[in-house]
Amino acid sequence: MPRHAGGADVLTELRTATAVEHEQVETTLGLMDDRLGRDRLVAVLARLHAFWTAAEAGLDAWAARSPADAETVAWSRRRRAHLFAEDLRALGAEPDTTALPELPAVEDTDQALGRLYVLEGSTLGGTFISRHLATLPTLGPDVRLGAFSPYGAETGAMWHAFRRVTRDRVAAGGDAGRVVGAARATFTALAAWCAPVGAPA
Ligand code: HEM
Numbered sequence: 001m002p003r004h005a006g007g008a009d010v011l012t013e014l015r016t017a018t019a020v021e022h023e024q025v026e027t028t029l030g031l032m033d034d035r036l037g038r039d040r041l042v043a044v045l046a047r048l049h050a051f052w053t054a055a056e057a058g059l060d061a062w063a064a065r066s067p068a069d070a071e072t073v074a075w076s077r078r079r080r081a082h083l084f085a086e087d088l089r090a091l092g093a094e095p096d097t098t099a100l101p102e103l104p105a106v107e108d109t110d111q112a113l114g115r116l117y118v119l120e121g122s123t124l125g126g127t128f129i130s131r132h133l134a135t136l137p138t139l140g141p142d143v144r145l146g147a148f149s150p151y152g153a154e155t156g157a158m159w160h161a162f163r164r165v166t167r168d169r170v171a172a173g174g175d176a177g178r179v180v181g182a183a184r185a186t187f188t189a190l191a192a193w194c195a196p197v198g199a200p201a
Pocket of ligand 1: 011014015022025026029030031032048117118119120121122123124125126128129190
């Protein structure tokens, strides 16, 4: 793993700095619960749909200002709010974006990569979640959900590409502290936004 002057690798720092928030979100969502019912799944998907909608709006504004950087990280391939909407419809629910979380603006590419770390990292746990949901009687044999594992067999490749772009950015003078700060802010906002759909203890 390459190291850069000035401290630990930015990806290692991102993981360490957000480990508590990850755990919190994982527990709150309770998606690996064997008794996960349709209504709770819909509530969680609705929450994630609204979160992704708000998080992507900030990234879209950044991409409009920094199209070359957005292209480098293949931003247009990484949008996922529409997949949460499709999953909700597949479960017979209507997506609703009248209430959205308030997220900090994405001021630059460092902050964009920090936010993307949270959104893209979720595809890793997402492969386990997808596999688990497919075993639930909740869904029945005909419902296939797509938002948790949007890249399928390309999950590893998409994650590696994200990591490479982020390391390159820091190696070229990007501010690792701003990347990590944006990731923490995104994760904290996600944990707070998901608290109301917390799994029963
Ligand atoms: C929307 C909610 C979630 C977000 C935003 C999220 C975010 C992340 C991030 C950023 C990483 C990358 C960690 C790193 O290597 O730096 C990650 C990895 C992982 N997450 Fe999550 N996660 C979410 C939900 C879950 C849930 C519910 C589970 C429970 C199964 C889970 C399990 C995992 C696992 C097992 C990994 C490591 C996968 C690997 O290293 O191959 N995540 N997640």
